[in-house]
Amino acid sequence: MGDYWADPCGYLRELRNRYGDVYRLPWPMAEVVMVNHPDHVAHVLNSREGKYGRMIGRSAGFAGFAVGAGLGLLDGEKYRQRRKALAPMFGRRQLTRIASCLADEFDKSLARWDRFAESGERIDLHEELPAVIMPAFMRVMFSKELTDAELHQVEVDMRAWMSPFTYSLGFLGRPRLLLEAGNIAQAWLRMRRWVLRRVDERLVDGQSYDDTAQVVLDAHRRDGGSIRRRDAVLDIMSLMGAAWDSVDASLALTLGLLPQNPAAQQRLYDEVDGLGGAVPTFDDLDRLQWARACFAEGLRLEAPPFLLRVAKVNDTIGGYQIRRGSRVAVSPYALHRDARWWGPDPDSYDPMRFYDKDTIAARPSLAYVAFGAGPRRCLGMPMTEMIAQLLLAQLHQRFRVQIPTDWSPRYDPAASRSHVPAVITKVPAPAN
Ligand code: HEM
Known part of the structure; x- marks a missing residue:
């Protein structure tokens, strides 16, 4: 092996x-x-x-x-019912709310990247993007801004308890993970206690919140009105686990690959310029179709x-x-790298594969399974695409990203990721 x-x-x-x-x-x-x-x-x-x-x-x-019985542990009819109950989580009304929450958080976090542009230091995008995405995701989830200490602990614990799931077939395939089982279990328990506290706080104050955690809690409401707390906590943790690392890894790779296709990168700058410098909203997503294609192409090449x-x-x-x-x-x-569906150069980065309608129609739809397929298809896909469109737009409104010309994606098994070194510079303010 x-x-x-x-x-x-x-x-x-x-x-x-x-x-x-x-x-x-x-x-x-x-x-x-x-x-x-x-x-x-x-x-x-x-x-x-x-x-x-x-x-x-x-x-x-x-x-x-x-x-507790979370979505991931269910099968058959119970699974179908739970999945249906959770579906409103990323329905149109929720997505509109989520878009404004994400854009607002990205704006604040990206402002802190000015220091990288000023110092000219080399950063690893895969290291830095979680600090932009995670606070936004947690606010979407709990309508709450986490303190830096809370965010740090969440990051450390998520990294530990998700480690058996990254690029592996479970514990048996990776003896190292057996040695770390104690730490992983502790991180999982700490994380569970933290989520349980958030859930209990809102059950005590009795208010109904307009956020993703509330949709999950409502999905777990019994006929009599009480909530199956343990199951709900597990579903919330599963959502956090599903979001953790997947979005930032694929976005980091997309940003790393874009300069390999300068025409695609320029087209993204042009699309983003079309927003006129304003923070994008849900209604702008239709105008960010190239950004969407850039991300889909990155995901194709990042697939597990x-x-x-x-x-x-x-x-x-x-x-x-x-x-x-x-x-x-x-x-x-x-x-995703089979020349039968992706042409003679399947390793090349070309967002046109996800933009041109004829190209899309010419290949079997299940040649692309970045979000899975069938009944277990990714529940978070609409939110993921929205994160990608907004963040690509907001990042390019402020910065230009330079990647070393000799860089190519290289999976690091120790870190379960590809490192993406980058230097960023500020986009000059438009002359009046
Ligand atoms: C780039 C980001 C993401 C990728 C590539 C991705 C990919 C996937 C894939 C391939 C599956 C199916 C697994 C299988 O068939 O065994 C899946 C399931 C799932 N994903 Fe995602 N995902 C992403 C982000 C998210 C986010 C942000 C969320 C939640 C907010 C999420 C929630 C879920 C859930 C709940 C399931 C389980 C669905 C079920 O069992 O019915 N995902 N994801």
């Missing part, structure tokens, strides 16, 4: 080139069947007849009993190695027999 941990994504891509659309990947204590064709991806991820499910076994029932499912019945995919209980995985990374 050494090859896998040295470069998980490159390894899976190499195997796809060698073995084609369906192959078996030997894995400690399990066998994983990899599928790499959009038709197979549809078969596995869209499986509405229930042939494939998330890796939710009897242990999930125990975990649900011990810590695995989306994992378990076969609930015996099945056949592409002529290969799949035994009930087998793990079946789609590799977004390999799929």
Whole structure:
């Protein structure tokens, strides 16, 4: 497995080139069947007849009993009901509110980047973006500005308890994580206590807030009006976990890749200039379609190695027999760099792939699964795209980003990320 941990994504891509659309990947204590064709991806991820499910076994029932039944631990009808109840979280009314909250927070946080522009120091975008995105996300969630100390603790704890989920197939695949299990559990418990306190505060004051935590709490309201607190806390934590690192990693990479396509970068500057220097609002998002395409293209190249499912019945995919209980995985990374769907130079950064309607229509829709597909498709996708559009716009309204010309994305397994070194300079104020 050494090859896998040295470069998980490159390894899976190499195997796809060698073995084609369906192959078996030997894995400690399990066998994983990899599928790499959009038709197979549809078969596995869209499986509405229930042939494939998330890796939710009897242990999930125990975990649900011990810590609460969050969305990620549910399956079947209970899952469908919960997902439906949570859907208003990112409906149009909420998104309008979220846009103004995000733009306001980004404005404040980016103002602090003036010091980087003044000093001319080299920064790592992947290190700096969480400090812009996390406070905004927490305000969207809890209508509350966190103190610097709270934000720091949240950052430290999130990093620890999310570490088993980043680029891995769980603890078994990474012995190092077994050694860190105590720290991870402590971080998780601290985080849970913190969220529980926020929830209890609002249950005591009895007010109804206009924020994402309130939508989650309402989704957990029983007929009699009381709230299943433990389950709600777990759902809130899952949302924080899902948002943590995913958005900043893909945005950092997008910013790193943009200069590799100067025409695309210039087009983004032009689009952003069209806002006339004003802080963008929800209504401006339609005018930021190039920014949206720039991010989608960054996400394509940032995709993770695995989306994992378990076969609930015996099945056949592409002529290969799949035994009930087998793990079946789609590799977004390999799929997103397949020349059959992305042209002869799939590694190149070209947002036109997500802008030109004919280009989009010409490829199978499931050649792109950055947000998954089917019933478990990412619930946070509308908010993620909005964060990306707003932040790309607001950042380029203030700064120009320079990336060293010899930089290329390189996944660092120790840090579970690609470092993106950058120097930023201020956009000159328009002459009167
Ligand atoms: C760049 C950012 C993001 C990416 C690439 C991403 C990607 C994904 C993917 C691939 C899945 C499906 C996993 C599977 O099929 O096993 C997923 C699920 C999910 N995501 Fe995201 N996500 C992002 C941001 C967010 C954010 C910001 C939130 C919440 C605010 C969020 C909430 C969720 C939730 C709740 C699920 C589970 C859905 C379910 O099981 O029904 N995600 N995400």
